[in-house]
Amino acid sequence: MWSITLRLMKKNAKMLIPAGIAIMIGTAFIAATFLFGNAMEDSLTTQMTAQYGRATHVVSQKDEDEVALPEGMTPTVGDFNIDSMRAIDGVEDVRVMMQTEFTVATQGRKAHLYVESTAADTALLPVSIVKGSQPKGAGQIALPEGIAKDLHVGVGQSMQAKLGAADVPDEKSGGSAPGASREAFGEDVSGKPEDGGSSDDAVASRTSSPENTGVDLKVVGLTRDDTGLYGAFGGAAIVSDDVLVRSYGVTDVNRIPVDSATVLVKINPAKFGTAPAAIKKLLPKGYSLSTRQALADGRIRKLSKEGTSVVTTFLLCFAILAMFVAALVIANTFQVMVAQRRRTLALLRAIGAKKGQLYRSVLTEAGLLGVISSILGIVLGVALMELMCGTKWMNASGAPLKVVVTPPVIWVPLVFGVIVTVLASISSARSATSVTPLEALQPFEAAASRKAGRVRAFLGILMLVAGLVLCFAAIRQMPGLINGSGASQKDSSNTYDGLLLSAIAGCALIFLALAIMAVFWLPWIMKGVGSVISHCGPSANVASANIQKNPRRVAATGLALLIGVTLVSTIATGAASGKRTINESLDSHYSVDMSADGDGLDRAAAREIAVVKGVSKTLYMPAAIVQIKGDKGLQDADRQMLLVGVDSIESLRSVLRLNLSRTTLDDGSVLLPQISEATGHKLTVEEKVVFQSADLGDEAKPNGKSLVLKSSQLDYRRVSGSTQPVGFVTMKHFRNGDLHAQSHLLIGRLVDPNDMTVFKEIQASVSNNHVQISGPAVERQRWNKTIESIMLLIVGLLAVAVLIALIGVANTLSLSVIERTKESATLRAIGMTRGQLKRSLAIEALLISLVNAVLGVMLGTGFGWLGAYMVFSLYGKVSYPFNWKVNGIMLIVAVLAALFASVLPARRAVKTPPVEALAEA
Numbered sequence: 006m007w008s009i010t011l012r013l014m015k016k017n018a019k020m021l022i023p024a025g026i027a028i029m030i031g032t033a034f035i036a037a038t039f040l041f042g043n044a045m046e047d048s049l050t051t052q053m054t055a056q057y058g059r060a061t062h063v064v065s066q067k068d069e070d071e072v073a074l075p076e077g078m079t080p081t082v083g084d085f086n087i088d089s090m091r092a093i094d095g096v097e098d099v100r101v102m103m104q105t106e107f108t109v110a111t112q113g114r115k116a117h118l119y120v121e122s123t124a125a126d127t128a129l130l131p132v133s134i135v136k137g138s139q140p141k142g143a144g145q146i147a148l149p150e151g152i153a154k155d156l157h158v159g160v161g162q163s164m165q166a167k168l169g170a171a172d173v174p175d176e177k178s179g180g181s182a183p184g185a186s187r188e189a190f191g192e193d194v195s196g197k198p199e200d201g202g203s204s205d206d207a208v209a210s211r212t213s214s215p216e217n218t219g220v221d222l223k224v225v226g227l228t229r230d231d232t233g234l235y236g237a238f239g240g241a242a243i244v245s246d247d248v249l250v251r252s253y254g255v256t257d258v259n260r261i262p263v264d265s266a267t268v269l270v271k272i273n274p275a276k277f278g279t280a281p282a283a284i285k286k287l288l289p290k291g292y293s294l295s296t297r298q299a300l301a302d303g304r305i306r307k308l309s310k311e312g313t314s315v316v317t318t319f320l321l322c323f324a325i326l327a328m329f330v331a332a333l334v335i336a337n338t339f340q341v342m343v344a345q346r347r348r349t350l351a352l353l354r355a356i357g358a359k360k361g362q363l364y365r366s367v368l369t370e371a372g373l374l375g376v377i378s379s380i381l382g383i384v385l386g387v388a389l390m391e392l393m394c395g396t397k398w399m400n401a402s403g404a405p406l407k408v409v410v411t412p413p414v415i416w417v418p419l420v421f422g423v424i425v426t427v428l429a430s431i432s433s434a435r436s437a438t439s440v441t442p443l444e445a446l447q448p449f450e451a452a453a454s455r456k457a458g459r460v461r462a463f464l465g466i467l468m469l470v471a472g473l474v475l476c477f478a479a480i481r482q483m484p485g486l487i488n489g490s491g492a493s494q495k496d497s498s499n500t501y502d503g504l505l506l507s508a509i510a511g512c513a514l515i516f517l518a519l520a521i522m523a524v525f526w527l528p529w530i531m532k533g534v535g536s537v538i539s540h541c542g543p544s545a546n547v548a549s550a551n552i553q554k555n556p557r558r559v560a561a562t563g564l565a566l567l568i569g570v571t572l573v574s575t576i577a578t579g580a581a582s583g584k585r586t587i588n589e590s591l592d593s594h595y596s597v598d599m600s601a602d603g604d605g606l607d608r609a610a611a612r613e614i615a616v617v618k619g620v621s622k623t624l625y626m627p628a629a630i631v632q633i634k635g636d637k638g639l640q641d642a643d644r645q646m647l648l649v650g651v652d653s654i655e656s657l658r659s660v661l662r663l664n665l666s667r668t669t670l671d672d673g674s675v676l677l678p679q680i681s682e683a684t685g686h687k688l689t690v691e692e693k694v695v696f697q698s699a700d701l702g703d704e705a706k707p708n709g710k711s712l713v714l715k716s717s718q719l720d721y722r723r724v725s726g727s728t729q730p731v732g733f734v735t736m737k738h739f740r741n742g743d744l745h746a747q748s749h750l751l752i753g754r755l756v757d758p759n760d761m762t763v764f765k766e767i768q769a770s771v772s773n774n775h776v777q778i779s780g781p782a783v784e785r786q787r788w789n790k791t792i793e794s795i796m797l798l799i800v801g802l803l804a805v806a807v808l809i810a811l812i813g814v815a816n817t818l819s820l821s822v823i824e825r826t827k828e829s830a831t832l833r834a835i836g837m838t839r840g841q842l843k844r845s846l847a848i849e850a851l852l853i854s855l856v857n858a859v860l861g862v863m864l865g866t867g868f869g870w871l872g873a874y875m876v877f878s879l880y881g882k883v884s885y886p887f888n889w890k891v892n893g894i895m896l897i898v899a900v901l902a903a904l905f906a907s908v909l910p911a912r913r914a915v916k917t918p919p920v921e922a923l924a925e926a
Contacts (some may be wrong), residue, residue, distance in 0.1 A: 009353070010366045014373065017342055021374055023816035024338040027331035027809045028378035028426055029385060032418035034324040034805050036386030039417060043409035044394060048233075054301040055232035056102065057269055059128040062281060063300045064268035067293045083259030085268050086287040093283045095276020100124035102267040105252045108605060108775070109146075109222065111164035114156050117605055117775040118148075118166075119238035120252070123245055129269045131234060132241050136160055137226030140245040147226035149240025158224055165219045168252040220251060270294070326568070327805045328421060332429040333565040334813040335371070337558050339433035343367060350437050360438040367437050371430035372423055379422030383415060465522035472514030476871060479508040483878055501879075508875045512868050516571065519864070523564045528556030531563070531856050538852065543837065544844035551849055562810075562817040563857040569807035570858050570895055573800050574865020575872065577891035580796035582873030582884055587788045590881030595781040596663050596721035598758035599767065601751040602628075605775030611751050613770040619763035623753035624660045626650055627739050627746035630729070634695040634711065647729045648675070648696065649750050650736040657733060660754045663721050675714040676733040678721055688730060690716050698744065712743050725750050726779035761786060800891070811899075814853055815906030819913070829914045843911040850903035858899035862892045 014021070057063055064085065082101050090099045103122040108115055123140040124130055130139060132149075137160040139147055146166075148158070158164055228240060235241040246258045253261050272280045285294050343350070350363055387408065394406045486500055519526075535549030552559050601614060611625040626649040633644045651657055654670040670676055675696075681688040696712040714734065724731050731750075738744045755763055761782050768778050829842060870885045877883050 007369075010369050013346065013349070013366070014370050017346075020338060020342055020819070023812050023819065024331075024335045024426075025374055025378040025381075027334040027812050027816075028375060028422050029382040030805060030809055030812075031324065031328040031331040031425070032379045032382030032422040033386035033389065034327050035321070035418040035421055036383045036414050037390050038321055038324050039411070039414045040386060040390040040408055043411055043414070044390070044406040047409050048406050050301065051232050054297065055234040056131045056267075057297050057301070058100075058124075058130050059271070060100075060269035060297050061272045061274070061277075062270040062284070062294055063297050064270065064284075064288060064292055064294050065300060066291055080263050080289045080292075081259060082261045082263055083257075084289040085263070085292075087268070089287050090268075090270065090284055093280050095273045095280035096284070097271045097273055098124060098126035098129055099271075100126075100129040100269045101261075101263065102269060103249050103253075103261055103263070105249060106604075106775075107166050107168050107252060109156070109164050109166045111156055111158055111162075116152050116156055117238075118152065118242045119235055119240075120242045120244050120249075122249055123147075123243050124269075126271060128271055130228075130243060132228040132230050132243065134226050134243075135229045137224075139243050140225055140248075143245055143247045144220070144222055145225045145245045146222040146248065147228050147243040148224055149235075149242060150227040150229055152239050152242075153224065153227055160224055160226060163221055163223050166222050166248070168220055168248070220248065222248065324805075326572075326803075327809055328425050330565045330568060330806045330809045330813070332425050333561050334809060334816055335426055335429035336432060337561050337813065337817060339367065339371065339430040340436070340558065343433040343437045346437070363437050364434045367430055367434035368427055371426045371434075375423035375426030376419070378426070379419045382422060383418050386418070387414070461521055462525065465518045465525075467518075468514045468521070469518035472511045472516075472518060475507045475511030475514065477511075479504045479511065479875060480871070483875065505875050508871060512871065516864070516868075520564055520568070523567070524557060524560045527560040527563045527567075527857075528553070530860070531559060531852060532556075534856050535852060538848065542841075544841045545848050547832065547837075547842075547845040548848035548852060551845070552852055558817060559853060562813050562853055565810040565813045566807070566854065566857040566899070567861045567864075569803055569810045570861025570899075571865045571868070573803045573807065573895060574862045574888070574892055575868040576796055576799045576803070576865075577888040578866045578869025578886075579872045579876075580792045581886045581888040581891075582870060583792050583877050584789050585884035585886055586873065586877040586881060587792075588785050589884060595723045595784070596661050597724050597752045597780065598662070598755040599753050599764065599778060599780035599783075600723075600725050601753075601767075601771070601776050601778050602726055602748060603776040604748070605771065606749045606751060610771045610776055611749070614751060614753070614767050617763065617766045617770055619756050619760055620767070621754045621756050622659050623751055624651070624656055626750050626752075627736075627744075628748045628750045629698060629739070629744040629746055631696040631698055631712075631744070633690070634697055645729055646677075646696075647725065647727060647731045647750070648734050648738075648744060649731060650739045650744070650746075651733055652736050660752050661721060661724070662754070663719065665719075668717065668719060670733060670735060672735050672737045673715055674734075675716055677716050677718045678730055678732075679718045680720065680722060681730050682723065682727070688718070690718070692716060712738065723779070724752055726777050755780075758782060759785075807895075807898075811854070811902040811906065814850055814903060815909070817853065819910045833915075839915040842915050843907070846911045846914060847904055847907040850907040851900065854899040854903035854906075855896070858896050862895065866892070 082103070085101065087099050087101060090096055101122060105120050106118065107120065108117050110116075121131060123145075125141075127134055127139055134147060135150060137147065146164075148156075153159065156164070222244070226243070228243060230236065230240045249261060250256070250258050255261055270284060281294055288294065353363065354360075387410065390408050394408055482500075482504055486504065532549075532553050535552050539546040539549040599620075601611075608625065611623065614620065615623045628647050628649045631646055631648050633646060651670070654665055654668055654676075657670075658665045668676065675694060677690060677694075678688055680686070692715060694714055694716045696714065698712075734744070739746055757763070758780065759782050764778060764780060764783050764786075771778075832842065833839075866887060869888075873885070874883050
């Protein structure tokens with residue numbers, strides 16, 4: 006039977022091409038998914054190990070989750086005995102990883118730098134020195150080449166750095182000096198030039214210290230971040246140890262704290278056997294020495310579990326969907342192919358072939374098709390990833406991605422492709438052996454077609470009812486959750502999660518029910534549409550009759566397209582609804598047109614913002630983080646608050662989009678919001694509120710004296726980029742020392758709050774200052790960009806399934822033409838022209854594609870609206886738009902693909918003369 010199977014496969018090779026293409030695309034998707042995961046992991050490995058430079062060994066904590074040190078004790082550089090390490094035989098160099106951030110300025114230009122410590126050997130640096138050298142003497146710095154270009158400085162030139170103590174506990178760290186309050190706070194800097202006032206910033210940042218002064222630094226080199234590790238900072242600068250000492254606010258490098266890691270050691274390979282043991286004896290408690298590779302492998306294993314494996318699994322879900330759609334195409338192909346071979350198979354049975362041999366022959370043919378197509382798919386997947394890794398989009402995150410071929414890239418798509426192909430052909434293999442030779446020799450039309458089972462109908466109806474019940478239950482309970490009060494945040498979150506899962510499960514059950522029962526309702530709908538179209542002429546009449554002739558095949562083809570279009574339409578509709586809902590609700594969630602905050606917001610930055618064209622009014626204010634004492638009704642997230650100082654309520658009226666005509670603010674009162682930004686719930690406080698200044702650490706801890714103020718509340722929201730509630734007090738509390746300013750806040754009014762150009766100019770004016778700009782227009786753009794990115798990603802992934810489904814349409818037409826050779830010849834013989842026959846196939850393709858595309862758009866729109874209601878009703882009134890753009894594109898693609906799919910089958914149908922076709926049939 007092996008030779009017979011190969012001959013039969015060779016004879017029907019053209020019929021197998023569409024199925025082979027479907028398998029190839031699906032397996033290419035799977036291979037590309039694994040390759041993408043490998044590329045991500047390789048890139049992350051490169052970035053994670055880049056911080057170690059070319060060190061051979063690394064000192065780090067034994068367990069980063071459980072520090073094996075006495076509570077409250079942080080080791081310093083001196084605890085690692087660095088000089089003794091360097092003296093060990095075989096140790097070529099040692100570098101303690103110390104980082105900080107500060108701002109540098111020169112010639113009126115400023116930049117915020119991420120800074121790393123230097124080393125005697127450049128092999129231990131996390132960046133490359135591309136010009137000059139690494140810092141070797143006091144007061145030296147090597148700048149990232151991009152930042153140096155922006156600042157217009159080069160090797161040998163000097164600049165000034167404003168050093169702030171790093172955010173670590175030490176004996177010199179402290180709050181803002183009381184004298185800092187001598188500067189006028191709450192100043193309207195709108196349109197004002199530099200007035201020669203105090204050069205000190207009104208508010209020291211939380212990283213300030215007595216060492217926060219200007220320091221001259223000499224540029225001795227330029228660095229380049231080859232791995233993208235510091236992509237978010239524009240690269241990393243390298244500074245000499247004395248600069249770090251001043252930045253940390255300590256007196257000696259040995260007093261600089263070292264948190265969880267890390268000391269890098271470069272050991273001569275010849276001394277790997279002895280030097281590590283000597284180093285371990287010098288380490289403080291809780292730290293160990295490991296090879297660079299061992300430490301990197303451990304971190305990558307943890308990262309793979311938390312990150313890259315999730316991405317790979319996510320992408321594999323779409324690959325499996327594509328293979329499921331491909332299975333429908335394969336099943337159709339083998340169904341027609343076996344039906345065409347009925348006489349051949351009957352003759353084989355008559356001359357002695359057994360049922361099992363014929364069964365295995367069909368499965369063997371499917372297996373061979375799966376192997377060949379899967380191998381081609383793997384090659385295609387590797388080639389596509391090779392091309393993609395060279396694009397800017399794939400390398401935008403930093404470290405360049407490269408193709409890494411691992412065993413799963415080969416065997417998973419191969420096994421999956423073969424299994425899916427064989428499983429899809431089992432039904433056809435059974436039908437090949439289900440009739441006797443005598444029955445098989447009869448005309449095909451005489452064979453009774455199998456009716457859809459009652460079990461299928463029962464299961465479908467059961468799932469449909471269950472899905473509708475779950476969806477309606479979720480819809481009915483959402484208003485109570487949105488408007489409810491009194492429930493804790495945890496309970497509300499759990500309830501919402503349950504309702505969301507209920508809606509998702511309901512939609513899934515409805516869709517599965519429709520898919521299971523497609524053999525019933527899809528042919529019925531297409532028959533109805535066909536009966537209308539049949540009045541348009543003989544070609545349409547023939548097309549309608551052909552669709553009704555084999556409802557099972559048409560249902561399978563239509564289902565494949567329906568799945569892809571429904572999912573794409575669901576995502577597109579949900580995205581459109583989300584964008585419109587968020588855009589409409591943002592205006593009511595912001596009481597200011599724009600706000601600015603961040604470590605780099607000082608008076609100079611505030612004035613740069615104020616003079617931007619389109620900025621009408623600004624207010625520059627000091628801010629302090631406080632804790633609310635008492636008030637048992639408050640949730641923990643609401644107890645930490647940002648208090649900002651203003652001269653008077655009139656100054657607020659000029660920048661807030663809020664009616665303050667009946668609002669007063671004096672030295673004994675505080676103005677608070679009605680809604681908490683942290684929780685989204687009503688902020689309930691007592692008439693007298695007790696505030697206590699807060700330390701800034703990993704967790705805010707109350708200290709200092711209390712401040713008791715009378716509260717009044719207004720419905721203002723999002724006056725800063727922080728999620729903390731913001732309260733307003735008079736400037737007196739900052740001037741007399743009740744509150745110590747820890748940062749600044751700038752709020753402003755714009756001529757047009759929706760003009761994104763103004764925000765871009767504002768951001769550009771302070772781009773090097775570590776200032777965050779927020780406002781409704783910024784938030785709107787951020788949401789829209791996020792939603793569009795997610796939509797494009799998912800639609801792009803689903804497009805693979807849609808492509809395979811469209812191949813299935815072409816496949817169905819091709820099989821239909823092959824199957825109806827005699828019928829087409831008869832139509833030609835009685836007068837149907839070639840053009841009419843071609844048009845009948847085009848109309849047939851259009852009916853299959855358009856009907857299922859329209860049904861998919863309708864289902865997808867409904868599912869998308871439901872999803873939008875469940876997700877976005879938390880943000881405001883939900884909009885229910887119809888995504889004309891995406892849905893229109895899908896319908897146009899369906900029409901064009903249908904017409905294109907009918908070209909080759911039509912050419913085949915009219916190519917053979919009627920007499921010859923009748924003779925062959």
